[in-house]
Amino acid sequence: MNNYDIWKFGIRRRTFIKSMLVLTGAAATVGPSGCADYPKAEGNFAFLDDKTHAVIKSFSERIIPRGGAFEEGAEDIEVTGFFDRLVGAEPPEIQKNMRSGIMLLEHAPIFLMFKFKRFTQMTDDEKDLYLKKWEESGVTLFRGVFKGFKNLCTLGFFSNEKVWKYIGYDGPPI
Amino acid sequence: MIIKSDNIVNNVVESADVCIVGSGPAGSVMAMEMAEGGLSVIVLEEGGHFSGSRLNMREEDMLPALYNQRFTKDLSIALSQGKCLGGGSLINMADSVRTPDGVFAVWEKKFGVKDISPGAMKKYFDRAETILKTKKIEEAELNSNNLVLKKGVEKAGYTGDAFYHNREGCIECGYCLLGCPYGHKQATTENYIPRAIESGAKFYVNARADKILVDGERAEKVVGTILDGKTGMDKVSIEVNAKVIVMAAGTINTPQLLLKSKIPDESGLIGKNLILQPYTMVFGLFDEELKSYKGIPQSYYTDNYEEVDEDRGLTGFRLEGGFTLPGQVSTVVPGFGEGYKELMTKYSRMANIMALVFDGPDGTVSLNRFGRPVIEYEMTDQTKADMVRAMKESANLLFTAGAKKVMFTYEIPAVISDPSEISIVDERGIEPCSLTIMSFHIQGTCRMGPDPASSVVDSSLECHGAKNLFVVDGSVSPTTSSSHNMLPTMALSHRTADYILTNRGRYFG
Numbered sequence A: 001m002n003n004y005d006i007w008k009f010g011i012r013r014r015t016f017i018k019s020m021l022v023l024t025g026a027a028a029t030v031g032p033s034g035c036a037d038y039p040k041a042e043g044n045f046a047f048l049d050d051k052t053h054a055v056i057k058s059f060s061e062r063i064i065p066r067g068g069a070f071e072e073g074a075e076d077i078e079v080t081g082f083f084d085r086l087v088g089a090e091p092p093e094i095q096k097n098m099r100s101g102i103m104l105l106e107h108a109p110i111f112l113m114f115k116f117k118r119f120t121q122m123t124d125d126e127k128d129l130y131l132k133k134w135e136e137s138g139v140t141l142f143r144g145v146f147k148g149f150k151n152l153c154t155l156g157f158f159s160n161e162k163v164w165k166y167i168g169y170d171g172p173p174i
Numbered sequence B: 001m002i003i004k005s006d007n008i009v010n011n012v013v014e015s016a017d018v019c020i021v022g023s024g025p026a027g028s029v030m031a032m033e034m035a036e037g038g039l040s041v042i043v044l045e046e047g048g049h050f051s052g053s054r055l056n057m058r059e060e061d062m063l064p065a066l067y068n069q070r071f072t073k074d075l076s077i078a079l080s081q082g083k084c085l086g087g088g089s090l091i092n093m094a095d096s097v098r099t100p101d102g103v104f105a106v107w108e109k110k111f112g113v114k115d116i117s118p119g120a121m122k123k124y125f126d127r128a129e130t131i132l133k134t135k136k137i138e139e140a141e142l143n144s145n146n147l148v149l150k151k152g153v154e155k156a157g158y159t160g161d162a163f164y165h166n167r168e169g170c171i172e173c174g175y176c177l178l179g180c181p182y183g184h185k186q187a188t189t190e191n192y193i194p195r196a197i198e199s200g201a202k203f204y205v206n207a208r209a210d211k212i213l214v215d216g217e218r219a220e221k222v223v224g225t226i227l228d229g230k231t232g233m234d235k236v237s238i239e240v241n242a243k244v245i246v247m248a249a250g251t252i253n254t255p256q257l258l259l260k261s262k263i264p265d266e267s268g269l270i271g272k273n274l275i276l277q278p279y280t281m282v283f284g285l286f287d288e289e290l291k292s293y294k295g296i297p298q299s300y301y302t303d304n305y306e307e308v309d310e311d312r313g314l315t316g317f318r319l320e321g322g323f324t325l326p327g328q329v330s331t332v333v334p335g336f337g338e339g340y341k342e343l344m345t346k347y348s349r350m351a352n353i354m355a356l357v358f359d360g361p362d363g364t365v366s367l368n369r370f371g372r373p374v375i376e377y378e379m380t381d382q383t384k385a386d387m388v389r390a391m392k393e394s395a396n397l398l399f400t401a402g403a404k405k406v407m408f409t410y411e412i413p414a415v416i417s418d419p420s421e422i423s424i425v426d427e428r429g430i431e432p433c434s435l436t437i438m439s440f441h442i443q444g445t446c447r448m449g450p451d452p453a454s455s456v457v458d459s460s461l462e463c464h465g466a467k468n469l470f471v472v473d474g475s476v477s478p479t480t481s482s483s484h485n486m487l488p489t490m491a492l493s494h495r496t497a498d499y500i501l502t503n504r505g506r507y508f509g
Helices: A013-030 A050-063 A079-088 A092-107 A124-135 A140-158 A161-167 B025-036 B059-066 B101-109 B118-132 B144-156 B192-198 B253-260 B326-330 B338-344 B381-400 B419-428 B486-502 B504-508
Strands: B012-021 B041-044 B067-071 B077-082 B202-204 B207-215 B218-227 B234-247 B279-285 B300-302 B306-309 B313-320 B350-357 B363-367 B373-377 B405-408 B414-416 B437-439 B469-471
Touching: A050 A079, A050 A092, A050 A124, A050 A140, A079 A092, A079 A140, A079 B059, A092 A140, A124 A140, A140 A161, A140 B059, A140 B326, B012 B025, B012 B202, B012 B218, B025 B041, B025 B192, B025 B234, B025 B486, B041 B207, B041 B234, B059 B067, B059 B326, B067 B373, B101 B118, B101 B306, B101 B313, B118 B486, B144 B300, B144 B350, B144 B381, B192 B202, B207 B253, B234 B253, B234 B504, B253 B363, B253 B373, B279 B381, B313 B381, B326 B338, B350 B381, B381 B405, B381 B419, B405 B419, B414 B419, B486 B504
Parallel strands: B012 B041, B012 B234, B041 B202, B077 B437, B234 B469
Antiparallel strands: B067 B077, B207 B218, B218 B234, B279 B350, B279 B405, B279 B437, B300 B313, B306 B313, B313 B350, B363 B373, B405 B414
C-alpha cells in the first residue's frame, strides 16, 4: 500500500480537510445532488444534527448490516445515540474535527469514485465500495477517520446486550 | 473526606500544606504519606468517584465514565488513561511489576539520577507491595486465554511466568478494566485513599486543575474548576494555596498543566521524550469454546524477548495474555460488513496475545491554541521491527497452542490458516492507521535528572524551575521503567514522600 502522510508534504491536516470540503462543495453544485433535505433525527442529540445523523446512520448500517451471520444490524441498535453520547462529551475542537470528517465522508464520492452522489444517496453496494476505498486509502487521514468512526459504531453495537447471544458472551454477573 | 461537586454551589478557596493534582497511583501514595505524616492535604481529581454498584460492569457506561481516551495527532495510536478517583489503578489489569535492576543502572549512569540504585529503591517497592497486597498469581487462577499462551510458550521452550498482581479474594469475574465493584482489586481506592482520608486528607472529585500560579521560583497555588458531575460542564472555581504542590496528573496532563502555567524550564524538555510502549494484539481462533473474557484477564507472560540494554534500558518486547469484553474486542476485529459480523461470532472461541513493545522517548506533548494537549509520536524503525517480530512470534505461539486460524488486527483483514502465511506481517509492515496500536503505559514527559539543562525534575522529583513543586507520576521516567509502570511509579512516589518528610522544615517551617 502506498502511504501518503500529507503533513510530511507540508500540508496541515486542517488545511487538507478544508480544501477537500471546498472542492466537494464546489462539485456538489455541478452535480445533481443539490442540497436536498435530510430526514429529521429522532431523539435528543448533543452533537449530531439531521445531516450528520443521517451520514453516521448510513455509515453504521454498512459497517454492521442486517443479515449474514445474524439478523440484527446497526439499524436495530441505538448506535447513533451511542456515537452522539461519546462525541458530545469531547472538547469543541475535537467535535469540529469530527464534523469535518463526517462532511468529508458525505461529499467525497466525487473524488474517490467519480460519482455525483452524496454518500447517503448511494446504493448499498456503492456505499460498500466507497467505504472500502476509505479503509484501504493511501492517505493516513482517511484510514484514521474510517477506523475512528467504525470503532465508535462497533463499540456501541457490541456493548448492547441484544447481540450478545450471537457472539457467545454471557454478560456481566451483576 | 471525598467532596463531590453536587454539594458545591459557591467558589471554593482552600489552604493546605500540600496540594496534589491527580488521585491515580502516584497521587494516592503522596496523599497517604503526607497525611499520615501530619500534614494537611488537598487532592484535586478531575474524574468522578466510582465504587461498589456504581461500577456496573457495562462497557457503554464505564468506558466513557472512567477513561480518558486520546489519540496521537495522526490518529494512529489510541492512548488510554484513567480519569476517576484512583486513576489507572481502578481500571488496569492489576499487574505489579518491579523495575529491572539494569534500568536503574541506566538511569544512574546515563541520566545521572542519584540514590536510585536497586538497593535504595527496595524499601519503597516493599512498602507499595505490602499496602497493595501484591502476590503471585497461582497456576489454578490462569484463565483459558492465558493458558493458551502458557501452552504455546512451554511447547516452544521459551521462558514465561505468572504475573504478580494486586488483588485479594478475587472471584475471577474478568471485569477489571471496568473497575472492580467487589473491592477485590486493590486499586488505591481500597487502601491508600481511605488511609489518607482517615488522616484528614480531602479529595475533591470532578475538580480540574487549570493552572499553577508561580511567584518567581516558588509555586504558590493551584487554580481550577469544579465540574458538574453529570454533564462535565464548568460550575464554579476552586483555588488551593499550598506550601508544596505535587503534580500526579499523568504523563499527558502533567506537562499540559506545566506548559499552561509557564513553569520555568531551562531544559525545554517539558512535554518532550514521550514514551508510549505501544502494543498490538494477535488473535487465535479455536474450534473449542474458550470464553476468554472470564477469569483474571492478564495472568501470564513470556519475557523471552526482552532484555536490558546498557544505553537504552528495557528493549525488545513482552507477550502477555489480555482478552477483553466484546465492545472493546469489536474495535480491533478487522473489516466491515458481513465478513466482520462473521468474525465477531467467533468471539467466544478467540484467545489473544498482547504484544507490548519497549520503545524509546520518541514523542512529544505540546499545546494547541485551546491549551489542550497535542500528542505527536512517530514509531522508529527499531520499534516497528520489534512490533513486526512480536506479531510473528505471537502467531507462532497461537498456532503451536492449537489455534486453527490466526487473526492480525490490520484493518484490512489478515486471517491466516497456516504458519507459512505469517509472512503477511513482513509484507504489510506497520503503517499508521492500518493496524490497531494502543498505549496504556505512558511515560517520560518530565524527565528526571540532576542537571536543569537536561531534565525537568531533579533526583527527588522536585522541579528545577520551581522549588516546592514536585512531579511524581510516570512522566518522570527517563526510559520505560517496567513492562507495567504502576508499581515503579508508586515506589518513586514513596521515595519522594520520604524526601519531603525528611526535609519538612524546609517546606513547612
